[in-house]
Amino acid sequence: MDRNGSIEEEGRAVTEGGTAETPMHVIARIHTDFATRFGIPRQGGLVEGITGRIVFEPQYRSPDAVKGIEAFSYLWLLWKFEGTERSNWSATVKPPRLGGNTHVGVFATRSPFRPNPIGLSSVRFEKLELT
Secondary structure, three states: OOOOOOEEEOOEEEOOOOOEEOOOOOOEEEEEOOOOHHHOOOOHHHOOOOOEEEEEOHHHOOHHHHOOHHHOOEEEEEEEOOOOOOOOOOOEEOOHHHOOOOOEEHHHOOOOOOOOOEEEEEEEOOOOOOO
């Protein structure tokens, strides 16, 4: 343990609370026509005509990095929620689909207010544009 309360575990710093800090790098940004989160449908895959673009950060815009991607019809996107940061988290939330009156475990919902603000989406791949 170092003087900051961290120990090394398999090359990663681990805080006293026991959580490993794994660095994440933004490799791309998702662009859609939705200006606010309130306009985004809950089941986007069920709504026709919704499209978006994935724009890679300059250091990751390599044709080699996407070589062969055209062979797939769907992609998994791992992404970070924006505007959901809080100093603490709650184990339960009141989802709007239940009228906002019933407490449900946060992991039984799609709530963005989680210990880690990470989302996972399956999206239909349409085309690749290298610019």
